[in-house]
Amino acid sequence: MQGKIMKGIAGFYYVEVKGQTVYECKAKGIFRKDNIKPIVGDNVEIEIIDEDTRQGNLVKILPRTNALIRPPVANVDQAVILFAIVKPNPNYNLLDKFLIMMRQYGLPVIICFNKQDIATKEEQQELYDAYEKCGYRVLFISVKEERGLDELKALLKGKTSTLAGPSGVGKSSLLNKLVPDAGMQTGELSRKIDRGKNTTRHSELFLVKELTDEQQETFIIDTPGFTSLELRDVTTDSLMGYYPEFEKYEPECRFGGCSHIAEPDCGVKKAVEAGEVSKVRYDNYKVIYSELKGMRPDYSKGKKR
Template identity: 45%
Template sequence: MQEGIIVKGIGGFYYVELQNGELIECKARGKFRKDNITPLVGDRVYIEKINNSQGLIKEIKERKSQLIRPPVANVDQVVVVFALKDPDISFTLLDRLLVHVEEKDLDCLICLNKSDLDEDGKFEKVYSIYTEAGYKVIKTNALKKEGLDELKAFLKGKITAFAGPSGVGKSSLFNSLQDKVKMETGVISEKIGRGKHTTRHAQLIRIDDETYLVDTPGFSTLDLSFIEPNDLQYYFKEFRNFIGQCKFSSCLHVKEKDCAIIENVEEGNICRIRYNNYLDFLNEILENRRNTR
C-alpha cells in the first residue's frame, strides 16, 4: 500500500496525491460506508493501486482536526480573509468566524485584502482591535501581489483553510499564490452588496512541500447553536487572562456584580465591539436553547 493525501473529492471519487506527486483517482472501501465514515479532503490515507491512474482507499489515518464547513480534515490553521472595502468589513461575521476557529483550536491569521481601497484608515482600526485580542493581522492586495511574502511565510509547511465572505478576494489571493489551479473570481453584486459564490467544493492545492491551501465556499452566516453558553467566553482570546477573576464562578459576563470581563471592557482592556458581539452571540445561543426545549 502507498500513503497519500486526499486533495479533492467529487461524486464518490477521491483524488489522492501520493508522496511521489502522483495523482490517483480512488474509490473508498465499502467498509467505510458500513462504519458510517466518509473520506474527507485532507485525510491521510493508504491506498492500493489498481492500475497507473486508479486505486482503492484501504485505510484512513487518524484525523487531528475536522471542519464541518467546509468538510476538510487535518487543517492546521485558518486564514480569515476580509476586504477593507467593497464589501465593507462585518465585525459580527469576522467574530463569528473567529469563534469557530477558536472552538477548533486552530491557529489563525486575519488577512485584510484590497488594501488599495482603504482610504479611511480602516486597516489601522482593525489591526489595533485584533492584534490586542491576540491575532496576527496583515494587509494584502491580491491583484498587485502586495503582502504575499508575509502570507506565504505563514502558510509554509501547513494545511491552511481560507475562509471569509464572498467577494473579498479569496480566489484572487489563491490565484496569486499558485498557478496550478485557476480559481474563478467573483464580482460584487450591486443589488445586495455582497459577492457571488464562486467556489463549489473544497479541495487541497499544493503550493510547496507539505504546504497546501484549502479553498472554501463563501458564506454570510455561521451557526453558533452547537456551542455551550459557558464555553463561549473561552473563544474570545482576550477574555482568557481575566476568566476566573469574577466574583461568581458561574459568571457569564452580562451584568453580574464584580465581573472582571465587564470591568476590563470599561477600562479599555477589552474592545467594546468584540464584547458586544460576545453578548449578541451568547443571547443567540441561550435563545436557541429556550426555543428547542
C-alpha cells in the same frame, strides 16, 4: 500505494501520489459500513485498478491529526480567515464565530484583511485594535496590488492551511496568486447586494509549489464561501472562554460566574468603557450570548457601519 486526497466530488476522490500523478478513486464499501467519510486532506492508501486511466480504489484512511466539520478537511496545521476591509465591510459577528470554531479545534488562526489599497488607515486600525490586541495574528494585504503577500507566504511555508471566508472578499484571487496554475474562477462582486458570488463549490487542496522544497511541502485548502455559521457545543456559560481578552478583568467582577451582560460592577464592562477591551468584540459577545440564550439578537451590533 499512499497518497493524499486533493478533492472529493460526487463520490469520487482525487488522490495525489507524491512524485507521480493523481488517481480518481472510489471509496470501498467498508467506509460506509464503519460510518467513515473520506475528506480532503486525508492521507490514504489506494489500490490501482487501471494505470492507463489513473483509476483506483480508496482502501484505507491513515490516522488523522485532526478533522474539521466545517469546512470538512483533515490534517490541518492552521486556518487563514480572509475578510475584506471594505466592499464588503466585514461582518464581525461572522468572524468571531469562525474564531470560536477554530479555538474549539485548537487551530491557530491568521486573520487576513484584503483590499488594503482602497481602505483608510482608520479602518485598518479599528480592525487591528479589535483582533491583534486579543492575541490573533492580523495581516493587511492587497491581492490586487500584491501587498503583504510575502509576509503571508512566510507564515504558510511548510504547513497545511485551510483558507476560509465569506464570498466576495478576494479568496479565489488570493489563491490564484499563491497557486498560479489553480485555474480558479474569480467571482465578480455584485454591486446590487454588495456581496460576491460563491464560485467555490467544494473544498480542494493545492500544493503551493513556490513554497515547497525537498524538506517540506506547503498545501493550502480552498473552501466554499459562507454567509452564516452555526456554533456547536457552545453555551452561555462557556462562551466567555472563547474571548481570552476577558480573562484579565474577570477577577474585578463583583459576582462569581459573572456573565458580563447585565450584572453590576462587572470588570469586563468597565474594561470596555475604558477602551481596554474592544467594544466591537464585546458587542459581538452580547449578540452571540443572546443567540445561545434563544433571544432575538440585534445583528446591527455585529456589522461594521
